[in-house]
Amino acid sequence: MSPSLPGRWPLLLIGLAAVAADGAAFRLFHADANSLGLAHIAGFFAALAAALALLAAFDPRLRALSFRQWGMLGVLALLILFLRGGLLGSLTQMVGAGDRAAAVTALFSALAMYAGYRWLADARGMGSKTDAARRDMLCLAAVGYAVVLRLFYLGVPELLFEEAYYWNYAQHPDIGYLDHPLAVAWLIRPFIGLLGDTEFAVRAAAFLCWLVTAGFMYRLTRELFDRSTAYRALLLAAVLPAYFFFGFFMSPDAPVTACWAAAIYFMHQAAIKGKPRAWLGVGIALGLGMSSKYTIALVGAAFVLFVLFDRPARQWLSRPQPYVALLVALVLMSPVVIWNWQHDWISFAFQSQDRLASKFSFSLPRLIGNILIFLTPTGLLSVIALLVYRKQIDFSASAAGMPDARRRSRLFLIWLALFPLAVFAAASLTRASKLNWTGPLWLALIPLLACLISPAAASNLPKLADWSRRAWPATLVICLLLYGASLHWLSLGLPGTGYPKNLHLIGWRDFGREVELLVQQARRETGQDVLVVGMDRNRIASGLAFYRTQYLDAAGGDGGHPPAFETASEHLFGGVGLMYRLWFPIDRQTGKTLLLVADNAASLSSERVLSRVQRAGDIKAIDVHKQGKPAGRYYVRLVTGYRDLAAAGGRPRADGETDD
Numbered sequence: 101m102s103p104s105l106p107g108r109w110p111l112l113l114i115g116l117a118a119v120a121a122d123g124a125a126f127r128l129f130h131a132d133a134n135s136l137g138l139a140h141i142a143g144f145f146a147a148l149a150a151a152l153a154l155l156a157a158f159d160p161r162l163r164a165l166s167f168r169q170w171g172m173l174g175v176l177a178l179l180i181l182f183l184r185g186g187l188l189g190s191l192t193q194m195v196g197a198g199d200r201a202a203a204v205t206a207l208f209s210a211l212a213m214y215a216g217y218r219w220l221a222d223a224r225g226m227g228s229k230t231d232a233a234r235r236d237m238l239c240l241a242a243v244g245y246a247v248v249l250r251l252f253y254l255g256v257p258e259l260l261f262e263e264a265y266y267w268n269y270a271q272h273p274d275i276g277y278l279d280h281p282l283a284v285a286w287l288i289r290p291f292i293g294l295l296g297d298t299e300f301a302v303r304a305a306a307f308l309c310w311l312v313t314a315g316f317m318y319r320l321t322r323e324l325f326d327r328s329t330a331y332r333a334l335l336l337a338a339v340l341p342a343y344f345f346f347g348f349f350m351s352p353d354a355p356v357t358a359c360w361a362a363a364i365y366f367m368h369q370a371a372i373k374g375k376p377r378a379w380l381g382v383g384i385a386l387g388l389g390m391s392s393k394y395t396i397a398l399v400g401a402a403f404v405l406f407v408l409f410d411r412p413a414r415q416w417l418s419r420p421q422p423y424v425a426l427l428v429a430l431v432l433m434s435p436v437v438i439w440n441w442q443h444d445w446i447s448f449a450f451q452s453q454d455r456l457a458s459k460f461s462f463s464l465p466r467l468i469g470n471i472l473i474f475l476t477p478t479g480l481l482s483v484i485a486l487l488v489y490r491k492q493i494d495f496s497a498s499a500a501g502m503p504d505a506r507r508r509s510r511l512f513l514i515w516l517a518l519f520p521l522a523v524f525a526a527a528s529l530t531r532a533s534k535l536n537w538t539g540p541l542w543l544a545l546i547p548l549l550a551c552l553i554s555p556a557a558a559s560n561l562p563k564l565a566d567w568s569r570r571a572w573p574a575t576l577v578i579c580l581l582l583y584g585a586s587l588h589w590l591s592l593g594l595p596g597t598g599y600p601k602n603l604h605l606i607g608w609r610d611f612g613r614e615v616e617l618l619v620q621q622a623r624r625e626t627g628q629d630v631l632v633v634g635m636d637r638n639r640i641a642s643g644l645a646f647y648r649t650q651y652l653d654a655a656g657g658d659g660g661h662p663p664a665f666e667t668a669s670e671h672l673f674g675g676v677g678l679m680y681r682l683w684f685p686i687d688r689q690t691g692k693t694l695l696l697v698a699d700n701a702a703s704l705s706s707e708r709v710l711s712r713v714q715r716a717g718d719i720k721a722i723d724v725h726k727q728g729k730p731a732g733r734y735y736v737r738l739v740t741g742y743r744d745l746a747a748a749g750g751r752p753r754a755d756g757e758t759d760d
Contacts, residue, residue, distance in 0.1 A: 114154045115210050122147035122206035123199075130202075134728030137592030140188050143202070144181050144209055151213065175577060176216040179245065182584025184209045186252030189591045193255060232328060235555065239331040242576060246338040249584060250348050254307060255300025257590035258605040263350050264642035267292070267302050269679070271645070271664035276439025278447055278679050283355045283392035297649045306354035310347025313337060313543070316361040320368060321547040324509055325554075333550035339576045342474035342539040344583060352393040353536050359389030360396055360540040364516060367403045371413040372509050376421050383425030387432025394451050395520075399541070400429075402519035406512060443682075463533035467525060470535045475542060478568055478575040482549055483542075485565035487514065492562055493552060516544040593727035602699050602732035605643045607724040611734070612647025614722055616663070619648070619695055622738055623661075628693045630738075631684075632667045635698035638678045640734075641669040644697060672742065673708050686744045696737045704737040714741025 125146035130139035165173070184205045191201035259267070269277055269285035270292060276282055287305035295301035314337045321333035337343050346353045366381030382403070389396030407413045407422070416422050440447050472480055486493070490510065520541040524533070552565060553572045561569065589597060590606065599606050615632065622630045632648075634640025648663035668684040671677025672694075677684075694713070698704050704719050717738040724732040 110158050111214070114151055114158070115214065117154055118147040118151040118210050118213075119203075119206045121150040122209070123202060126202045126206070132728075136188070136192065137185070137588070137727060138595055140185060140202075140205065140592065141181065141595065143206065144177075144184065147206065147210065148177055148213065151210070155217070173217070175581070177213070178581055179584060180209055180212045180216065182581070182588050183212070183245070183249055183252060185584075185588040185592050186249060186256060189256035190252055190254075232555065236328055236331050239335045242580070243331075243334050243338045245580060246344060246583075249580070249587070250307060250310075250344070253587040253591060254303050254348065255298055256592075257299070257587065258608050259299055259302060259643070259646060260349055260604050261639035261643060263299075263302055264605060264646040265638050265678075266350060266352075267297070267646050268642050268664055268683075271662075272679070272683055274439065275435035276443070276447060278443075278450055278682065280352045280393060281391045281433075281436045281447070282439075283388070284350065284352045287355060288350060297646065297653055303348065303350045306347055306350040309354040309358040310337075310343065312358040313343060313347070313361040316358075316365040317543065317546050320365045321550055324506075324547050325551050329547070329550050329554045332554055333546050335576065336546050336549055337543075339579050340475065340479060340542075341579065342542065344579070346536075346539060351536070353539055356389050356393035356396050357540045357543070359385050359392055360399060361543050363389060363396065363399055363403075364513075364544050367399075367516070368509065368512060370416070370421070371403070371407055371410065372505060372512055374412070376419075379416075379421035379425040380428065383428030384432065386425075387429035390429065390433035391436055394448075395537070395540070398520035398523055399516055399544075402516050405519065406515055410508065410512075412508070460530055461532040463528045463531065464525065467528040467533040467537070470533060471538055473535070474539055476575050476579065478571045479542075479549070481564065482552060482568040482572075483545060485562065485568050486545065486548055486552060487518075489562045489565055490514070493565060510548065513544045513548060517541050593729065598729045599726050599731040601730075602724075602734070605647070607726035607731035608643050608647045609650065611722065611724045612644060613651040615644055615695070615697060615736070616648040616651050618736060618738075619661075619666075622693065622695060626693055626740070629661070629666065630695050631689065631692050631742075632663070632695045632697060633669065633672055634667065635670045635673070635675075635696055635703050637676050638669050638680060640697050640699070641667050641680060672744075673712060689742055690744060692742045693738070693740045694742055696739060698735050699732070701735045704735055709739070712743055712745060713739040714743075715739065 122143040124143075126139045126143035128139075129135060129142045187208055188201055188205045191204055195201055266280075266284045267288060269280075270288040273285060273289060274282065277285065287309075288302055291301040291304045292298075295304070314334055317333050317337045318330045322330035343357065346357050363382060363385035366378045366385055369375045369378030370382055386396060386400050407416060436447070475483065521538060524537045524541075527533070553569045585594065588594060619630045619632060632641070632644055634642070634644060645664045645667040648667070652663070665683075668689070669675065669677040669680035671681045672684070672686055672689060696704050696709065701719050701721070703709070705716075710716060719735050719737045722734050722736060723730065724734065
C-alpha cells in the first residue's frame with residue numbers, strides 16, 4: 101500500500117506557513133504600484149519553497165519524485181503563478197493593490213498547489229497508466245484552466261487598438277458601419293452600460309461568444325462520436341490559439357465564430373441527419389453571422405454546394421425548409437443591407453471591390469504562417485494527416501450511426517473547411533492576407549481532430565498521424581504556458597522584460613489621463629472646445645477616446661465633453677479615417693481648435709497639417725510607461741483655425757488621398 105498524504109493538521113500548518121511566507125515576501129518587494137508584478141512573483145516562489153521544504157519532512161514520496169515528475173510539478177507551479185497573476189490584477193482593479201488582494205491570491209495559490217500536489221502524489225498519478233475516466237478529467241481540467249485564465253485576465257490588460265475602435269462603434273450605435281457589420285457594437289453596448297467603460301465590459305461578450313462556440317462544438321462531436329471525444333473537442337476549442345484569443349479580445353471574429361459553429365452544427369443536422377427543424381437554425385446562424393462578419397458567407401456557399409452535389413441532401417431542394425432558412429437569414433441581416441443602401445453600399449464595396457482593387461501582394465507564405473499561429477505546428481500537421489490519410493484513419497471506433505452516415509459526415513466537415521480555405525488561398529496569391537481570415541473555418545475539423553487524438557484511434561495510425569496524436573499533450577501545455585506568460589506580461593509585467601515601443605495601448609491608462617489634462621488646460625486657455633485628432637487611420641483616436649473616457653469616469657466625469665464625440669482621426673488632414681470620416685464630417689470642423697496626437701513628430705509639422713490651420717503651437721513629447729518601464733512616445737501639438745482645403749478653394753481631393 102502506498103503511503104497517504106500528510107494528515108490534516110500537518111497540511112494545515114504547511115499551508116499557513118506557505119501563506120505567511122507569501123505575504124512576507126510580497127510586502128518586502130512591494131515598494132510601489134510598479135513593483136506589484138515582482139512582489140507577487142517573489143511571494144509565490146517564497147510560498148512554494150516553504151511548502152516544499154516542510155512537505156519533504158512529512159511525505160517521503162516528495163524526495164522520490166523522478167525528473168519527469170519534478171518537471172510536471174514545475175509546469176504546474178508556473179500555470180498557477182500565471183493564473184494567480186490574473187486574479188491579483190483583477191482584485192487590484194476592484195479593491196486596490198493592498199493586503200486584501202495579496203491575502204486572497206496567497207490563499208488561492210496555496211489551495212491550488214495543494215490540489216495539484218495531491219493529484220501528482222496520488223498512486224495512479226505517480227506513473228501508472230491512467231484510465232479513460234482520468235484522462236477525461238484531465239481534459240476537463242485543462243478546459244477549466246483555459247476558461248478561468250481568460251476570465252481572471254479579461255479586464256486587466258489594456259485594450260487592443262481594434263477593441264477601442266469597436267468600443268467607439270458602441271458609442272455611436274447604428275445598424276451598420278463601414279468596415280464591419282453591427283454585431284460587435286451591439287454586443288459591447290449592454291455590457292458597458294451595465295459595467296461602465298472598462299476593459300472587462302468591452303471583452304465580456306467575446307467570452308460569452310466562446311461559450312456558445314464551445315457548446316456547439318461539444319454537441320456536434322458528441323453526436324458524431326462519444327462523450328470522451330467531445331471532451332477533447334472542448335479542449336481544442338479552449339486551447340487552440342484561434343479560439344483562445346477570439347474568446348478573449350473583442351472583435352467581429354468573436355460573434356462570427358460563434359455563429360460559424362452554430363451553422364456547422366445545424367447544417368450537419370439538416371444535410372446529414374435530415375432534421376427539418378435544423379434548417380431554421382441554419383438560417384438564424386447565417387443571418388446573425390452576416391450581421392457579425394461577411395466571411396461567414398463562405399461556409400454558406402460551401403453548404404449550398406454540398407447540398408447540390410450530395411444526392412441524399414439534394415432532396416431538400418424540393419421542400420420548403422431551405423427557402424424558409426434563406427428568408428430568415430435575409431431578415432436577420434436586413435439591417436446591414438438597409439445601412440449599406442442608405443450609404444451607397446460603402447461597406448459591401450469596402451470588403452469586396454476595394455480589397456480587390458488594392459495593390460498586388462503575393463501573401464500565400466503569410467497565410468501559411470497565420471495558419472501555423474492559429475493551429476500550432478502540431479495542429480497543422482494533424483490537419484494534413486487527416487486529409488492525406490482520411491481513408492486509413494479509423495473514425496468508426498467511437499462513432500455512432502451507420503457507415504454511410506459516418507462517411508458523409510466526414511466528407512461534409514472536410515468540405516466545409518476546405519472550401520473557405522481554398523478561397524482565402526486564392527485571394528492570397530494576389531492580395532494581402534489577414535491573420536484572422538482562417539480562424540473560424542477550422543471549427544469544421546475539430547470533431548475529426550478530437551477523434552484523431554482520442555485513445556480509441558491510437559492503433560494502426562499512419563506515422564504522421566500517430567506522431568501528431570502523441571505531440572498534442574505537450575503542445576497544449578506549451579500553449580497554456582505561453583498564454584499565461586503573455587497575459588501576465590501584458591498585465592503585471594515579467595522581471596527582466598520591457599515593452600515594445602507604441603505596441604497597441606500598453607500604458608495608455610496614464611497616457612489617456614495626460615492627454616485629457618492637456619485638453620482641459622487648452623480649453624481653459626482658449627475658451628473653446630478642443631477636438632483631439634489622432635494622426636493615423638483609427639488607432640490613436642480610438643485609444644484616446646476610450647482612455648480619456650475611463651479617466652473622466654474615475655475622476656467624476658465631465659458630462660459636457662464626452663471624449664468619444666470629441667476625438668477624430670487623420671481624415672481631417674487627407675487620411676482615410678474609416679468610420680471617423682462619417683462621425684466627424686470635414687465640413688463641420690471648420691474653425692475648430694485641435695489637439696493633434698501622433699507617434700512621430702514629423703507628421704505634426706508636415707505641409708498637409710500646416711496648410712489646413714491658421715496657427716500651430718509647439719510640439720511636445722509624452723512618454724508612455726507601463727509598470728515603470730518605457731512603452732512608447734507620442735507627440736502632441738495644439739493648432740487653431742482648422743479649415744478644409746477644398747472648402748477654402750484648394751484642389752479637390754479624392755477620399756484617402758494625402759498631401760505628402
